[in-house]
Each structure stands twice: as structure tokens, then as C-alpha cells.
Amino acid sequence: MDEKKFRKTIKDLRVAVAAIDVVLFTVKEDQLCVFLTSVDRPPHYKNLHGLPGGIIGVNENADQAAVRHLKEKTNITGIHIEQLYTFSDPERDQRSRAISIAYMALASVADIDQKEVAGGWFSIKKLPPLAYDHAEIITMGLERLRGKLTYTNIVANLVPKQFTLSELQDIHEIILGDKSDKRNFRKKVLASQIIKPVVGEFKKTVHKPAQLYTFS
Amino acid sequence: MDEKKFRKTIKDLRVAVAAIDVVLFTVKEDQLCVFLTSVDRPPHYKNLHGLPGGIIGVNENADQAAVRHLKEKTNITGIHIEQLYTFSDPERDQRSRAISIAYMALASVADIDQKEVAGGWFSIKKLPPLAYDHAEIITMGLERLRGKLTYTNIVANLVPKQFTLSELQDIHEIILGDKSDKRNFRKKVLASQIIKPVVGEFKKTVHKPAQLYTFS
DNA sequence: CCAAAAGTGTTGAAATTACACCCATGG
DNA sequence: CCATGGGTGTAATTTCAACACTTTTGG
Numbered sequence: 167m168d169e170k171k172f173r174k175t176i177k178d179l180r181v182a183v184a185a186i187d188v189v190l191f192t193v194k195e196d197q198l199c200v201f202l203t204s205v206d207r208p209p210h211y212k213n214l215h216g217l218p219g220g221i222i223g224v225n226e227n228a229d230q231a232a233v234r235h236l237k238e239k240t241n242i243t244g245i246h247i248e249q250l251y252t253f254s255d256p257e258r259d260q261r262s263r264a265i266s267i268a269y270m271a272l273a274s275v276a277d278i279d280q281k282e283v284a285g286g287w288f289s290i291k292k293l294p295p296l297a298y299d300h301a302e303i304i305t306m307g308l309e310r311l312r313g314k315l316t317y318t319n320i321v322a323n324l325v326p327k328q329f330t331l332s333e334l335q336d337i338h339e340i341i342l343g344d345k346s347d348k349r350n351f352r353k354k355v356l357a358s359q360i361i362k363p364v365v366g367e368f369k370k371t372v373h374k375p376a377q378l379y380t381f382s
Numbered sequence: 383m384d385e386k387k388f389r390k391t392i393k394d395l396r397v398a399v400a401a402i403d404v405v406l407f408t409v410k411e412d413q414l415c416v417f418l419t420s421v422d423r424p425p426h427y428k429n430l431h432g433l434p435g436g437i438i439g440v441n442e443n444a445d446q447a448a449v450r451h452l453k454e455k456t457n458i459t460g461i462h463i464e465q466l467y468t469f470s471d472p473e474r475d476q477r478s479r480a481i482s483i484a485y486m487a488l489a490s491v492a493d494i495d496q497k498e499v500a501g502g503w504f505s506i507k508k509l510p511p512l513a514y515d516h517a518e519i520i521t522m523g524l525e526r527l528r529g530k531l532t533y534t535n536i537v538a539n540l541v542p543k544q545f546t547l548s549e550l551q552d553i554h555e556i557i558l559g560d561k562s563d564k565r566n567f568r569k570k571v572l573a574s575q576i577i578k579p580v581v582g583e584f585k586k587t588v589h590k591p592a593q594l595y596t597f598s
Numbered sequence: 599c600c601a602a603a604a605g606t607g608t609t610g611a612a613a614t615t616a617c618a619c620c621c622a623t624g625g
Numbered sequence: 626c627c628a629t630g631g632g633t634g635t636a637a638t639t640t641c642a643a644c645a646c647t648t649t650t651g652g
Contacts, residue, residue: 182400182438184470184481222398228470228481252468252483254400254444265400265444265481267468332631349633350615357613373629374622548603565606566642589602590649605648613640621632 182254183264186232187219187300189250189307190240190271192278193324193337194287200304201240203285205297210260214297217304218285219266232269239284246323247271251306258299266298270307272323315341319360322381330369330376331355398470399480402448403435403516405466405523406456406487408494409540409553410503416520417456419501421513426476430513433520434501435482448485455500462539463487467522474515482514486523488539531557535576538597546585546592547571 190201205216218239222231228249237243250268258264278287288294290308293301314320315338324337335351355361361379368375406417421432434455438447444465453459466484474480494503504510506524509517530536531554540553551567571577577595584591 182398184398184400222470222481224479225472227472228468249467251465252444254438254483256441256443263440265438265483267470267481330631347616348631349617352632353634354614370623371630372624374631376631546604563643564604565644568605569607570641586650587603588651590604592604600652602650603648604650606646607644609643611640611642613638615638616636617634619633621630623629623631625627 183262184222184228185219185264185266186222186228186235186269187217187253187266187303188232188236188247188269188271189217189304190236190242190273191307191311191324192273192275192287193340194275194278196336196340197289197291198308198341199287199289200293200307201282201285202288202294202296203239207261207297211297213295215285215288215294215300216297217268217300222267228267228269232267232271236271240278241280241283242271242273242277245271245273245277246320250303250310253299253303255299266303268303268306270310272311272320274324274326276326312342319381322360325381328364328367328378328380330378332376334361334379399478400438400444401435401480401482402438402444402451402485403433403482403519404448404452404463404485404487405433405520406452406458406489407523407527407540408489408491408503409556410491410494412552412556413505413507414524414557415503415505416509416523417498417501418504418510418512419455423477423513427513429511431501431504431510431516432513433484433516438483444483444485448483448487452487456494457496457499458487458489458493461487461489461493462536466519466526469515469519471515482519484519484522486526488527488536490540490542492542528558535597538576541597544580544583544594544596546594548592550577550595 192199201218202215203218205211205214218235220231220235222228226234232247233243236247247269250270252265252267254265256263258266290304293304311320321334321337325334331352334355335346335348338351339345360382362382364378364380367378369378408415417434418431419434421427421430434451436447436451438444442450445463448463449459452463463485466486468481468483470481472479474482506520509520527536537550537553541550547568550571551562551564554567555561576598578598580594580596583594585594
């Protein structure tokens with residue numbers, strides 16, 4: 167069966183290609199960034215960028231496919247990943263009917279200090295032109311991240327194992343896009359018991375050393 | 383191509399049947415209920431119940447498929463429906479590889495006073511044996527409903543156009559499974575401005591008439 | 599007049615907000 | 626000694642939780 171006939175058959179039989187896409191966020195250099203790869207599939211998608219992703223394999227579920235494709239494209243493993251939303255518009259991929267189960271993944275700067283395989287980091291403030299419906303997927307990932315930031319510990323996945331309170335607050339502010347009061351921030355985060363100081367460990371800088379903390 | 387060979391081909395080509403399932407909730411007779419249909423597909427699924435659902439059509443997205451199948455099975459239209467989660471375990475349907483985009487829908491008792499087409503209502507406290515992974519899907523629907531109840535207006539989709547504050551509170555308590563203080567409940571819901579009294583409209587009963595309200 | 603649900607306020611505790619100065623270090 | 630970011634407390638406000646009696650109606 168040649169590919170064209172195959173696609174026709176697929177359509178007629180009411181099945182679709184099932185894929186995953188991953189919105190991988192990190193905060194680096196005071197920017198919330200997302201990992202993108204190059205997309206160049208003429209005639210529809212030329213000279214664009216897109217999310218890392220790919221087809222769901224025969225004997226894996228969508229979660230496993232997301233982890234696998236993320237590793238293949240970014241060489242990152244062992245990070246937080248969660249299902250985001252499923253995109254199914256018949257026209258979302260002009261080449262064929264494709265359904266994408268989108269994921270959101272979070273990496274700290276410590277997780278990404280490896281050589282990256284196929285792509286790079288883009289600030290969400292300066293995204294390049296994107297293929298398919300990937301702009302929409304990123305928007306939804308951003309909403310999810312912002313929403314969860316205030317009522318969960320999800321920020322734990324964006325900081326290295328040890329971090330200062332200022333670093334933690336910076337990440338909050340960068341993601342939410344507004345400032346918060348230093349004393350109130352520290353009061354709340356310490357009262358919540360989700361972090362604890364690493365006794366005797368300090369971040370040494372040009373000024374006063376800062377206590378390092380870790381998530382409990 | 384016979385069916386067996388077709389399924390083999392599908393598997394080999396790494397595509398899957400894309401379907402939707404709908405967890406349709408209502409609160410009736412002091413119970414949170416879910417709509418289920420009969421499932422009888424030997425040899426794997428005999429004498430069971432399952433969620434209303436079906437295949438995604440060639441020219442529709444998953445939302446549209448969910449609305450369509452919901453109408454076909456329940457004769458209900460125009461109600462709240464939202465995507466819940468996508469289930470993709472390779473073994474979730476023993477007959478073939480099938481991915482299901484699950485939806486949660488909410489109906490008020492006023493929405494369901496029609497003849498039902500293919501199924502009936504079951505209290506979530508007394509669910510019958512369920513086919514596929516539908517028990518898991520219902521559990522997730524329940525979590526979503528409970529979660530959203532406290533920080534959104536989602537309850538608006540479970541009450542008729544006009545309702546008393548006691549009816550509203552009853553629905554909250556039935557879904558969350560615990561009592562709340564009458565004065566505090568009324569204070570909070572009135573302060574939130576999401577509902578307003580229908581002036582001059584009262585629910586007449588054997589005792590003191592109750593003011594009717596509506597969502598703004 | 600009785601049963602049944604409707605309706606209504608206050609008080610204390612807890613959480614949240616606003617706000618400004620001293621400290622420790624490296625250069 | 627100075628520039629830089631680290632670190633700390635209090636008071637006012639708002640929100641939340643607990644709690645009990647009177648009202649209106651139909652039967």
C-alpha cells in the first residue's frame with residue numbers, strides 16, 4: 167500500500183495517527199523558555215519551529231511515548247511530565263488526520279546542562295513562527311503552569327535540588343509576570359512546610375551568602 | 383481486507399482507533415449519578431455497563447464527536463461539556479488498540495426530563511461492573527468535578543435555571559460528601575455575586591416559601 | 599398549633615497585605 | 626568603605642469558622 171492510499175484508507179476507516187507533543191518549560195536567564203525543534207516539511211510547513219513529539223508506539227501508552235520522544239529530542243530524562251490536553255481538529259495537521267495528546271514537562275537549569283540533541287530554548291516572549299497548532303498548545307501549557315503555580319508545589323520541578331529563597335521567588339515572578347513582596351513570600355513558603363533549609367549550606371556570592379533550601 | 387488483518391495492519395502502522403467517552407453527571411434524588419449504557423461484547427466484555435461514547439468521525443474534532451455521541455445516546459443537548467483526560471493504555475480495550483479522549487458533561491434534572499434513549503442513571507455509590515477502563519474514567523471525572531466545585535461556578539450546570547439556596551447547598555454537599563454551615567454558605571455565595579434573586583419568585587412548598595435565584 | 603424548612607448576625611481566629619531597615623560579604 | 630542582595634517583624638484588614646433562634650407556611 168503506498169502512502170497516499172494508506173492515508174485514504176485511514177481516513178475512510180475513521181482512524182487517525184495518534185501522536186504526542188511536549189511543551190517543555192524551563193526558567194533560564196530570567197526568562198521562561200520552551201524547547202523547540204526545527205520543522206521543515208514542504209509544502210505546508212516550511213522553515214518553522216515546533217514542539218518535540220512524535221507517534222505513539224504499538225506497545226506504549228501516551229505517557230511512555232512522551233517520555234521517550236522527550237528523551238530522543240532533548241536528552242533529558244527523569245523530569246516532571248503531565249498530560250495537558252488533547253488536540254484533535256481535523257485540520258490541525260494539513261498532511262493527514264492526526265490527533266495529538268499534549269504534555270507539559272518541567273526542567274530545572276540543572277536538568278538541562280547536557281548537550282541538546284535537536285533543538286533549543288526560546289523565551290515565551292519571543293517565539294518563532296510555529297507549525298501546526300503548536301502555538302495554541304504552548305498557550306495552554308502556559309495557562310496550566312501559571313494556574314498550578316499558586317495552589318501546588320509544581321515549582322519544585324523548576325528549581326535545582328538546592329536553591330535560595332530569592333531564586334525561588336524569581337522563578338515565581340518570571341512565570342506569573344508580576345512582583346511579590348519579599349517578606350510575605352518567604353513567610354508563606356516557609357509556613358507551608360514544603361521546603362526546608364539545608365543546614366550549613368549557603369550560596370556564596372559577591373555579597374551576603376544566602377541560605378540554601380530544598381523541597382521536603 | 384478482513385477485520386483481523388485490518389487490525390493487524392493498524393497495529394503495525396502505529397495508528398489507533400480514536401474514540402471519545404463521556405462521563406455525564408447529574409444530581410437527582412439526593413445522589414450524584416452518572417449515565418451508563420449496556421455493554422455486551424463477548425468474549426471480553428459480557429453483561430457490563432459503560433460510558434456513552436464512540437468513534438471520532440472523519441470530519442469532526444473530539445469535542446464535536448462527544449456532543450454527537452452524547453446526543454445519540456442520551457437525547458441531551460446544549461449542556462456543559464469539557465475535556466477530561468485521554469486514556470491510551472495499549473490494553474485498555476482488549477479488542478483493539480483504542481485511544482479514548484474522555485469528557486465530563488453536566489446536566490441538571492431539568493435537562494434530563496426527556497425519554498432516555500440507550501441507558502440510565504446510576505448513583506456513583508452503587509456503580510455496576512464496568513467495561514474497559516471506564517471505572518477509572520469515572521473516578522477522574524469525579525475528581526475534576528469535586529476540584530472545580532470550590533473554585534469555579536461549575537455548579538451552575540447542575541441546577542435548573544431557577545433554584546433555591548437550599549437546593550444549591552444540597553448539590554454541593556452531595557457532590558463533596560460533607561455538610562457545610564447554612565449561614566456561611568449563603569454568605570459566601572451571595573457575596574460572590576455569581577447568583578442573584580429572581581424578585582418575586584418563590585418556590586412554594588408545604589412550609590415557608592423559598593426565594594428563587596438564578597446565575598448571573 | 600404543629601412540623602418543617604427558610605432565613606438571618608456576631609464574634610474570635612486565622613490568613614493576608616502593606617511596609618523599611620540592618621546585615622554580611624567581596625572587592 | 627561601599628555596593629549588593631540577604632534577611633527580618635508588626636500592625637491593619639480581610640477572610641473564614643463556629644454557632645441558635647425566629648419566621649412563614651400548609652395541614
